[in-house]
Amino acid sequence: MRIALPDITIQEVAPRDGLQIEQEWVETSDKIRLINSLSAIGFSRIEVSSFVSPTVVPSLRDATEVFAGIARRPGTIYTALIPNRRGAELALTARADELNFVMSASEAHNRANMNMTHARSLASLAEIAKSAHEAGALVNATVATAFGCPFEGGQPLEKVLEIVRRYLNLGADGITLADTTGMANPKQVSQLVSETLKLIPADKLTLHFHNTRGLGLVNAMAAYDVGARRFDAALGGLGGCPFAPGATGNVCTEDFVNLCDEIGLTTGLELQRLIELSRWLPKLVGHEVSGQIAKAGRPLDLHPLPERLQSSA
């Protein structure tokens, strides 16, 4: 049986990119419950956790336990973010279906975030891809800060494209362009996505936008308009940026699904179930989250007239 692809594929990253910045510890059992609930809603990909230094990202130090505890739905790819070979080994041992390798376009950001030069990051990717493929896993390679770096500023388009070419040559099965700190604008998105789609087909390219400056969905629409079809998003708009306290995080999954529903693009995801799950998040993380549709309801969830205007029966 073949299942028709939706018009837009939304991949859920709340368990990883959403939770990684949370200051309060989220119990392993709650993380597993979140992921199992997301699986039940039918996401094709869920980024489960990351295998990075527990000193640097203590909130995800239970990655192995989370991978061991989740129920795996056939048809969902369970991804682990990894920065290096050591992370890749741990992720494969945990039976991740896909490794999401990350390097920043910006050298400064790659050193700050991964403590590695480009040369060292890229050298590790070839080996990571080999071990992953031997284990039957996929490798996605992410260009972080592809739309701008908080230390260096704008990143030249040709530099980002050259990294994409290197990734493909080194064995990446898929590519993500990530707007790590929410610096992208729709004009830049149109240009970079158009150029990248000359190198890889749309079903291999993911756009990962943050809503740090309120432009997450604007950028997603700009990417869609030039042919992008795969997007990361986080339930409730979880996530954030260390340089923007109080600002919003990832593009919000249910807000994005609502947008798609409203303009007639299929996602294969049921909005009402996302809203219900999202309404649990403030309890899970201990604070309000930035997603809007879970607060406002769907556009056509109508309200009763004020009583004074209701005709008596």
Add this chain to the structure above:
Amino acid sequence: MRIALPDITIQEVAPRDGLQIEQEWVETSDKIRLINSLSAIGFSRIEVSSFVSPTVVPSLRDATEVFAGIARRPGTIYTALIPNRRGAELALTARADELNFVMSASEAHNRANMNMTHARSLASLAEIAKSAHEAGALVNATVATAFGCPFEGGQPLEKVLEIVRRYLNLGADGITLADTTGMANPKQVSQLVSETLKLIPADKLTLHFHNTRGLGLVNAMAAYDVGARRFDAALGGLGGCPFAPGATGNVCTEDFVNLCDEIGLTTGLELQRLIELSRWLPKLVGHEVSGQIAKAGRPLDLHPLPERLQSSA
């Protein structure tokens, strides 16, 4: 001397649509200070207050005092929202440069919000336009709930266009299509704006979007793409919707200006000054506001590298 029009004209509505929903009283002197600061930044239009029943909107019951207290910058049009003849009289007495007449496309919403039928609202507009023009004031006419009503749901396109035609016949100088409770989507926006621009030129049409479901800027871009050039927005994204507690309000002025700056569209407004003024708002209204750019900073406000990575001089 002729001044070139900006690519996009952003009209500031925070003093009216932003403050009207606030529960805590904002002092008249603070309202005046806000409006004077907005004037100094150079907005071409500022919606100062509304002349409506003080029982229904107690937060704006000082409309006359606010109009009397502001310093009027030559080149700025100071607007008053009015629902009826009585409001129009008060607004003209207060020397409003423009009356913004409002009627909802939805009969149910018009009754709930204005306590009037369409017939009664429209009958008043002809007289309002006459008195305004005699006094040398402009009349803008707003179609509230043009993109959907929280009681009735979707509004037929032809019904909205018919109201626009009636408004023009009754003497309106400008038209606003308002997404009063944030129900619009970009597909619908493209259609309605395209059709409306067959009835009036772009410099007479304002789009008023709310960000209730996270789509404010997406809808603004969709409207721009089919020719709209005038938009309402509120500093800090002030405002809200009684049906969506905790949800965001109007499109945020400084987030919109940042978007325009980033894609090379002129607004004539200086982003840094807007950000500085917006950072005063949480103190003014006693709570956080939803605008993002005031929290995150401009995309190219760069950050220093972590100390461990800075080379010693």
